[in-house]
Amino acid sequence: MNDKPAFTLSRRGALVGGAAAAAAGAVPIDAGAAPAQPAPPAVPVRFTVNGKARALELDPRVTLLDALREHLELTGSKKGCDHGQCGACTVMVEGKRINSCLTLAVMHDGDDITTIEGLGRPGDLHPMQAAFVKHDGFQCGYCTPGQIMSSIAVLEEIKDGVPSYVTADVAGKPALTGEELRERMSGNICRCAAYSNIIAAIADVAGAKDVA
Amino acid sequence: MKFETPAGTNPIDQRRVIGKPTPRIDGPLKVTGTAPYAFERNDVAPGHAYGVIVGSAVAKGRIARIDTADAERAPGVIAIVTRENAGKLGKAKAHTATMLAGPMVEHYDQAVAIVVAETFEQARDAAKRVRVDYARAKGRYNLAAAKAGAPIAPGDKMKTAVGDFARAFAAAPVTVDATYTTPDQSHTMMEPHATIAAWDGDTVTLWTSNQMIAWAVRDMSETLLIPKEKIRVVSPYIGGGFGGKLWVRSDAVMAALAARAAKRPVKVALARQQVMNNTTHRPATIQRIRLGADKTGKITAIAHQTWSGDLPGGGPETAANQTQLLYAGANRLTETRLAVLDLPEANAMRAPGEAPGMMALEVAMDELAEKLGMDPVRLRVINDTQVDPEKPERPFSDRNLVRCLEEGAQRFGWSRRNPTPGTVRDGRWLVGMGMAAAFRNNMNMKSGARVGVDRKGVVTVATDMTDIGTGSYTIIAQTAAEMMGVPLDKVIVLLGDSRFPASAGSGGQWGGNSSTAGVYAACVDLRRRIAQKLGFDPDRATFADGKVSDGGRSVDLAKAAGDEGISGEDTIEFGRLNDDYAQATFGAHFVEAGVDAHTGEIRVRRMAGVYDAGRILNPVSARSQVIGGMSMGIGAALMEDAVVDPRFGYFVNHDLAEYHVPVHLDVPHQEVVFLDTLDDKTSPMKAKGVGELGLCGAAAAVANAVYNACGVRIRDYPLTLDKVLKGMARV
DSSP: OOOOOSSOOOHHHHHHTOOOOSOOOOSSOOTTSSOOOOOOOOEEEEEEETTEEEEEEEOTTOBHHHIIIIISOOTTSOOSOSSSSSOTTEEEETTEEEEGGGSBGGGGTTOEEEOGGGTOBTTBOOHHHHHHHHTTOOSSOSSHHHHHHHHHHHHHHHHTTOOOTTOSOTTSOOOOOHHHHHHHHTTSOOTTOOHHHHHHHHHHHHTOSSOO | OEEOSOOOSOGGGGOSSTTSOOOOTTHHHHHTTOSOOGGGOTTTOTTOEEEEEEEOSSSSEEEEEEEOHHHHHSTTEEEEEETTTSOOOOOOTTOSSOSSOOSEEOSTTOEEEEEEESSHHHHHHHHTTOEEEEEEOOOOOOHHHHOTTOOBOSSTTSEEEESOHHHHHHHOSEEEEEEEEEOOBOOOOSSOOEEEEEEETTEEEEEEOOSOHHHHHHHHHHHHTSOGGGEEEEOSOOSOOTTTTSSOOHHHHHHHHHHHHHTSOEEEEOOHHHHHHHSOBBOOEEEEEEEEEOTTSOEEEEEEEEEEEESTTOOOOOTTGGGGTSSOOSEEEEEEEEEEOOSSOBOOOSSTTHHHHHHHHHHHHHHHHHHHTOOHHHHHHHTOOSBOTTSTTSBBSSOOHHHHHHHHHHHHTGGGOOSSTTOOEETTEEEEEEEEEEEEEOOOOOEEEEEEEOTTOOEEEEOSOOOSSSOHHHHHHHHHHHHHTOOGGGEEEEOSBTTSOOOOOSOTTOHHHHHHHHHHHHHHHHHHHHHHHHTOOTTTOEEETTEEEETTEEEEHHHHHTTTOEEEEEEEEEOTHHHHSBOEEEEEEEEEEEEETTTOOEEEEEEEEEEEOBBOSOHHHHHHHHHHHHHHHHHHHHTOOOOEETTTTEESOOSTTTSOOOOGGGOOOEEEEEOOOOOTTTOTTOBOOOTTTTTTTHHHHHHHHHHHHHOOOOOBSSOOHHHHHHHHHHO
16 A cells, blocks of 8 residues: 555645644544634725625635625625636626636725626516526526626627627727627636527627627 | 326326426526525525535545644634544445545545634635645556456446347448547536535534435435434535536535534535546546448448446446447447546446447447448438337337438538538638437436415425426426416426425436426326315316316316315336337437638537427427537537546646636537427326437537548547647648
């Protein structure tokens, strides 16, 4: 069992095989052995979420996403990767979409934030939410709040003339095409792959008939 | 209710609600972010703490010691659980590796500890302070190296033979003999595995994300060594599964242990990076296919041998499944072999068997068509079979593959395809068309439900069935509405709770047909009870427009239920019809792909298909299931590849930036057509599964389109541009 590794262990091996210390503790932990370290001081932060002023005292490591989900119990914004790779946590900050997992809550003092809960409720849906239901633009529903936040932002970005990777003439006005929508939505992964239906929903809201 | 003879006419055939395009009833909750997923159930777990799992840093070996002193002193830490203080644990029969390592480590990122703290940030920080010394052992991580000498896998139909394959293959004037490889793949559902566990005395409740509630209770019982009655599992909303949540994983087991130690509810979610190495994956395969045909294209010899690997005691990827059933041919051979590998546990991912099997078989068919100089659609048509080719006395229950092929070809404009590769150009793009058959077995599973009507005439269905995005809520509501004669908005569906009758659960594309059949059975029981209560003839009573009628008499359903309400319950059980008949689902995929003549970049330009899966209960959600499968096929063809580090035995690209799945720009608009068929041998619903069919064959259709576009035949998935470019240099 104590086979020698095939080659010298790298830094990663050294890290995992670190120095020995005291024996494993009992559970729950007995505070008697060594004094616990103090928690880092909380940082006050104030921002507006869905039109409501919120004040929090947060561990500076708390992401904006976790502030919303764990501290304000606005769980509509989802954690799919916590690394800005999937888009499920997309929210609007100061009118622009961002991955809320990639930014710390304390960086947003004074900001105006909109989450999926700020759009509409069952029985009183935002047009984009209604279009997602109509076109079945989701399946498991986990990426859906992020897809909807991005969908709304994408139409704004096209309207504002913001170019994308597929815009042929970056100095001109981007057209509302299927390719533009798909490229701009590509930061929002849907593993159920309702993509074809999501594009139909966005096109419907935008009043674009021949987008395919 | 026992389903033992083909279904006759029943209330489902009225199709007032069933079969109508119906928006999902859970839609408004999901688009507003108010459908609560497991980690979000703060309402049920006041005062909860957070748990973070520490995974093994080696793939194989023994834990020499675990030093938790620093972690214990870290701010906010409440408890740390390792194998040393977890108490006695069992291993569920359904698990290949244990959910908590110690002293032996069976795979990389296997849980070795959980750290519980007041906040997520504190738990994550303290988890990094747990030091583990390992005595590392040599592991086996390379399938190609482990292939030699791998035995036939345990299980049914792992080796089948009919006629004399070797002789027929040697005598065939046209042959293909090719080996294909498919990589390890990850389910990569959007919601990482998550659980909140809370103990009340000796009873534990798990709010979790799981496809199979009854299995979850069973496996938790076998792991925690407590009776099933002491375990409640709740999972009404699930952020995707694809097979990765068929069995409880370490989040559930470790949350339960952590909550017991902390004496508080504990929330645990796997980090995205843990999903790939801590949980299961679809294993890589090596597949050798030999096809022999006469000059008219009739297959005379067909062999499919497949190899995959798993941990000791694990199971194979049954990639030869479809080859036992899809095409005719008198001389046949299949072999499914299993090597031992020390990678994380290999297990079911969407359409286990057929998904990778069709990636190989349907490219081999394309190669055979080319050698014959025959159209690939035609080749499949002339090799159709209406009986199980290994057992000709066993007919298919209902099989319309030829219609799918011909209708699909016509709709897609297949006749415009130039069979000579590399001849169609659109600017810098080389453009080609490819196709493949779709095939996936149909399985039926015992499924129960309880249905009640209250004094307002509202029908409530309760079953432990799950909706993993499949649309279960809606098709169950449609079934109850049809059976009880009420509009859809008078139906409430409660799912995913082990307090409800045990259902088929979500897996193997059996959930839709089986769970609605269970609701049908419960509704038949409820209708009988209501009729008896009213003094009606149960066989004659009709349920429509919120009324129960018999002869000249008619009573409001609400009134019939009365103040106390009335309920029925039953379980559908399936007899021999799945043995006496081969039951399967069919289709034809068509793809147009572009290959950049300079860079080898591949784009799927058009994708469409025609599918045959019996009664389509809800065309809206069925279409979404199929396009989801087709898109996963694009991923399998072009990008998905969990790369093994052969030194350390783990999947290197363990996040969504490195393990690529299709994004919006990878997927064109997709056309889906369902044949209007009924299969009376499957259930009273006359439906079949549709959740996996769209994936089976889709990747091969992409690969065949790429070949037609640029003339490069790639037999090693995924078709990345380095492989295209290497081939283009030769073309």
